[in-house]
Amino acid sequence: MKQAVVLDLTRLPPHGLGGASLTWWGTLAFMLIEGTGFALSIVVYLYLMSLASQWRLHAPTPDLLAGTALTALLITSLLPNLLIARWARDQKLVKVRIGLIIMSVLGAAPLVLRFFEFPAMHVKWDQNAYGSIVWVMLGLHTTHIITDLIETLVLTCLMFSRHGDNPRRYGDVSDNAMYWNFVVATWLPMYVCLYWVPRL
Amino acid sequence: MTLRDDGEVLRDTAMDELELDRRLAATWSTPAGFWGALSTVDHKIIGRRYIVTAFIFLALGGSLALAMRLQLSQPEARFIGPDRYNQIFTMHGTNMMFLFAVPVMEAMAVYLVPLMVGTRNIAFPRLNAFSYWMYLAGGLLLWIAFAVDTGPDVGWFAYVPLSGPQYAAGKRADIWAQMITFTEVSALAVAVEIVVTVFKQRAPGMSLDRIPLFVWSMLVTSFLIIMAMPAIMVASTALILDRLVGTHFFNPAEGGDVLLWQHLFWFFGHPEVYIIFLPAVGMVSTIVATFTRRPVFGYLAMVMALIATGVLAFGLWVHHMFVAGLPRLGESFFTASSMAIAIPAGLQIFCWLATMWTERPLFKTPFLFVIGFMVIFVIGGMTGVMVASVPFDTQVHDTYFVVAHFHYVLVGGAVFPLLGAIYYWFPKLTGRMMSETLGRWVFGLIFTGFNLTFFPMHILGLQGMPRRIYTYQPEMPWSALNMFVSLSAVILVAGFLVFFIDAVRSAASGSAAPANPWGASTLEWATSSPPPSYNFARLPVVGSFEPLSADPDTLSVVTGLSVNRRELIVSSVVEALPEARESSPGNSIWPLWSALATTVMLIWSIFSPWAVVWGSIPVAIALICWFWPKGAPEDDS
Amino acid sequence: LDPQGHPAIHVEHLIIGMIIVCSVIWLLVMIMLGWALLRNRPDESERSRERKLTITVSTAVGATVVIIAGLTIASFYTTRSIALPENAALTITVRGQQWWWQVVYADPDPALGFQTANEIHIPVGQDVRIQLESVDVVHSFWVPSLAGKQDLVPGRSNSLVLRAERPGVYRGQCAEFCGLQHTHMAMMVIAEQPASYQRWVAAQRDDGAMPGDPDAAAGKTAFLAKPCAACHTVRGTPAIGATGPDLTHVGSRQTIAAGLLETTRGSLAAWIADPQTLKPGNNMPMVPLTSVELRDISAYMESLK
Ligand code: HEA
């Protein structure tokens, strides 16, 4: 088959950012998968609740402190996270480096609070179905914090390496920031579900 | 990679054809040898592997079906005991659904979608490699377990509490649940790749209304996978936790619920059947268009029907639970929604009929399979509508009537189009034609054998024969029909056997295929058969719905891409306007190591919850190595 | 499917109706297919052809909508007409377990209640509510000739109403896969005239028969001495085990081991001698017995009419 050249793309940028980048869309798709998973876990919680004659199945009310502190911390972390996304867009190497260090700390701190959240539920996973779903929801979200933390740490190392100053890396940084927004956003309904629904 | 002049970007502009091919080949091809084979990320190599593996699982699952038919051929036969029989039907169902039907459809997409949208590789090619290894590991896990008599024995939907900690001792149910994890991970990965490939990597000018119907069907399917598979992941994880660490999700004594499993499973399970069926619909559309030499009638209606089926698929799951004791009024809603699915299904049937009505079709083997599909699938659809009625279903649920229904839709609705698709795309995949004579035999044998095998099952079901029984008493009025069914299955298997022989023979020594043997109009035929590692020397530009029929001799193409790094075009979602020249990752061994590390972790976690903690360390390391830039030109912009 | 019960008859009408409607649709589609494939194509302008096709396809889709709506409504009315009547004359509890059916005829006066296994007697022409419970896994209660099936779900309680229009013996069977011996989990529903039903009830309320002949008497002694009594109940004796079927009137039942064998002395002996070969994996172990014991116990079992 003969070929007829109709379009010259020499001037196209060699890498797409934001909506023009494949990883951005990939991240979005994975967020959709995980979001469905989170939503289902909440549905399971509500389903079990609707079946029980008395919800929490004789378990005591969860303590608010750790969970609320964690929620506040996560919300606060959004600010540097949004900033870092902007710096990445502007390709500011130094600022991105500093931002990543801050985000690494802000990614690790919730884990400490999470450690206190499990006992604050006053129920074990093998005590009854309420305990099971509560632990699984907390565990599921913890996994997401950990994955994002690892990703942030790796990115931090990358940005300090010779591979750092490159549009592709800045794209990775902003995708990572987007993912952290997602981690925070999914926590909010879970927080309501875990701490406030049983108080109704 | 000697040809890379470091730093300097070399472009294909004004490069002569030979030089261009040589340079592109140097950049894109998979190195020869064992290591190259393990680290390749070429979607065509992986797609072909996927397809072959899936067909091996089909042969294995079919052999199990034969074993079942042998045992059921006469009353109180003693070929297979109850324990083995239960493993066999569970393996057959699980294997056919999770290791054959879903993966084979995805495999076809992995191979075809990038070619059909005119790009050089699938999005996230390393993920694609990872996905294949996970699939292979899951399949091996299941079959090795079966070989050592630890195959799951709780049915392909593994209802609790039969599969729970109390009634399924040993590791059989865990194997089932963990095999689910493997296949779901791989299915989800492919779904993400397809979505992104279709959204962002279409050839310039292929706006939404110029996407081939097969690609549309795979896009909808991928969304179904993305939305449905998390449900089974949640379910199987909860099951493993119940079994391993004593949670109580499904234990009514501690506030859990048995029907929760059924809801979660079927919330996935129903979309699952459309995950199998929709790609087949896309294949039918493609074959119909090619062999009637005109576009399928009602493109927009077809696309809408695909999307409508996809949306409705999430509102039907309760029709598998009509006798579980849910409120009758709610069930009537699900009757209505299940029957409503006949509307998009019917619409598609009518559109194909309209297409065939206008042009006299060419009766080649792929088209024969489409005819077979029409005859059989409509029967299966009709029985589907029947079982969608609550009172009707209370009589036939869990009988051979339902077995007949789902084989009619699965084999008739999915395997027939798939076989047609294999005959159709075989030249593209291998560069050789399959035999037309043998193809007719295959079709004849399978069509006859299939109907003779499965039609009587409707009657058996109405006579009250329940499914999943390993034998029956001679007093029952079922013996004669069962013998007939078992004998007919031999014809069916003979057909498949000829098919396998034909495929193997043709791949080795079939007649050579030209680039476009059927005169088709989609982009995969615009390149040689089989396509080179870079798919197209210059990426095509699309100006119409049928890029190859407008002008069969010339292909509009772009220039300006680099030839010394793997580069493809990223285009906008709706209009497919070029946005960037994006690099595409090169070969890497790390997907394999990651898959191995994940396999170790998942299998270990059947035995100890700590595996998740310790096992995830190697996984993390492998993943970091996978993503860490190696200084290849693809890593930077 | 030989419907002899009120709900089953209604459903059969629906089944036949739907099969006819669907077969006709299928035939129509096939005729169109054949015609489309084989017809001679007249010369026709592209425009008018496509327009005609659009109209035809739309009509077909419209017809589909109408038929679907019709079938849905038909299905809905059938559901309504077989809905559970509120006031059933009699309630029987059936508990499914791996792999047999425990049948409880409760009575406000505990002395009048009794249990049996794998055999349900009901009076003809009356609504009988079957309360369905499960001891272990999901089972499904299905007597095709009388009514559609209904699952027995652990932790939940379902119910089903049977009404036999004619006396007879109707075979039923577990329809949900429940493990190794799902295959052999059948039961008999015996519908009889109210008078003979009452006679049956009265007989069942009695304690286990006193063995008449010496063999059976020896069998009773052996039965009580062996582990049998740990699992089985024979009212009026010290045997009050609850893991196996109530044997107070086994001899009067038509089959043993959930429809596996007809009740004869020989089959009883075969069963007791080696239940695991006859029904591999079932929950009754093989209890070692001498041949004399075996003979005596079977005689005793048979005498428990
Ligand atoms: C490829 C797979 C596939 C497909 C496409 C379908 C399609 C359909 N299925 Fe099926 N189904 C299965 C695979 C599939 N099914 C499997 C595997 C099971 C069993 C699982 C198990 O228990 O192991 C099952 C079980 C199953 C049940 C549960 C039965 C039971 O367990 O008791 C029901 C109930 O509603 C059902 C309904 C339907 C309906 C309404 C459709 C519809 O989509 C069909 C629509 C198509 C048509 C109707 C034909 C074309 C239309 C026309 C020509 C227009 C004119 C038509 C009319 C006017 C009616 N299916």
Ligand code: HEA
């Ligand atoms: C796509 C899915 C699919 C396919 C293709 C098939 C194909 C077949 N199935 Fe299917 N079947 C299911 C999905 C499928 N099945 C599911 C989901 C269940 C429910 C399981 C459950 O209850 O849990 C089921 C259950 C099921 C039962 C009911 C078992 C029971 O309830 O007790 C039966 C019984 O006859 C049966 C028979 C067959 C037969 C004869 C074929 C034939 O079409 C097979 C044809 C033969 C071949 C495809 C193999 C040919 C090749 C060779 C023999 C060897 C050649 C080897 C080499 C070249 C290496 N199947």
Ligand code: CUA
């Ligand atoms: Cu009980 Cu099947």
Ligand SMILES: [Cu+2]
């Ligand atoms: Cu379904």
